[in-house]
Amino acid sequence: MDILIYGIINSISLALIAIGFALVYGISRLANFAHGALYVVNGFIVWSILNILHINYLLSIILSLIIIGLIGAAIYQFILIRVRGMAISEIIASYAIGLAMLEGFRWGGFKGMTYTLPVFIRGSIEIAGIPVDFQRILLVLIGGLVVLLLWLFTHYNRIGLALRGMAQDERAAMMLGIDSDKMALIAMGLGSILAGLAAVVILPMGNIVVEAGYDKLIMAIAVCIVGGLGSWVGAVIAAFLIGFAQIITVKYIASHFHMVIALLAIIITLVLRPSGLFGRQKELEERV
């Protein structure tokens, strides 16, 4: 039973982290390797707003999401737009930006165990004999809500539909008057906001540490690759697969293997089926 409950919680948190990465890649074919950095940076932004400006928690979260969205959009508008289409340059450039942000924060003194965010609601509840705190329940609710809202946004909103058009066929979308660069900009901003949201929901359960930036990036990549790069449905399903696999290994083998599972999942998926479980790319594009 505890495997079920903690598996669901772990899976939803993985899905929250990965969905921003999947969104950006799906729409603009841009592997945003600064995703993990944006996650951690938003944690620090919320912490700074809370402890320096002393305003309402909810308000500071909303403020931080706006800021992180703007940061993400700025990264695209000023840097990544110039290397668009050159896959390797995109990866190196975005990874270097992420590295610069993370190490900048580390240099600025944001390290150690002192940075924590308060939980939304204190206390815990027992589900089938296992104590689960409210933050984790909220995480599941928010995760579900985000997936639902994203689905509604991309199916019933003009901008959302344009984003999906871009994802399906960029040239055809451009012929129909959809501005490819503007859409990619929006996608990058939205992806950053999703990374920030994941940070706000997940970080209160632990400390804000710089190293998390690298770990979360790897997790996001793992989930997206197993699910198929660019497929959101695949990302959510893969999040459940990897999430449960992790909880089961921690329970029955050893907690050291927590990360090995994700990395092995990437390698095995890429070798056997590079387009992932639900990828829609043609086989020929990715392997000989």
Added chain:
Amino acid sequence: MIEERRKERLDRGIKVTTEGIYAISSWQEMGYLLLPRLVLICGILVLPLVIPSLYWQRVISIVCIYSLLALGFDFLAHFVGLVSLGGAFFIGTGGYIAAILNTSFGLPPILTIPIATIAGGAICTLLLYPCLPLRGVYFAIVTLMYPLVMARIIEALDVLGGTDGIIGVASFPNRWIEQYGLLLIVMVSLFGLRRLVNEDIGLVFRGVKDNDQAVKASALSINFYKSIAVFIASSLGCLAGAYLAHIYMWSGISQFALDFSIIPIAATVIGGGGTLVGPVLGCFILVPISELLRAFGTLRIVFYSLILVAFIVFRSEGIMVYAQRKYHQFERWVKV
């Protein structure tokens, strides 16, 4: 109406006359060919002599180790079309093999380094073999994961010394052997690779990069040639790793660290990809800068990343391509 002009680039006369065998007919033309090469060789050979402090001599060794990795990266990326982000995987494999051979079997460095080079290259090629059909981003991501997975497995299983690593690896008899051995290896690999890519097999490699279907249609196995290329590049990496283990007298998980994957790539971007000299030059610029900035702590990584971003966005050709163009060509403005 504004008069529109564009820049025209033409090869220098001397460049054209030195392309064939007749270059040996005049001293001027031979000088034109030999000058850049001699400057590089003499510069590298003099370097350990002119640098006084032991600390900076050690830095030169580290530069050479990164140069070997960068050479391998450039060869794979620009001549075979495989972008490998897993330089640390090669370093770690070579380092651990050399350390095990030295501490458990008592072999001296003169034996462990060649064995680690060949065996490490074979092991890396074997482990990477299933990924060879992958292309572009997919190969890049999967190679990025290899060193991480190795480090985590060693940590989790607590084998090979676990988190402490293997200590007590023998060092070199004296620092001149250490330095000149490494410098010679770098030069031999540099000129050897330059020769290799212009041989027949080099043409096949470039064919694999540009149009693999055409290579397949010529009844050549793509995977076979890719694995040869990976063997060459990973041997260079393992050689560097084995050397590193002997220099630091230690081998551990941090040899799988991302530094070994990132810095060679940065050096290649800055030095100029596809030239093979460029990455070496890039290492000679980047690594000392990062040593100078050591006092700033992690801020140097920030500098580093920003330089990398600036180069990749604004000057993606790199220093060496620019220098070659200036050396071989002249420019003039012409009316459109």
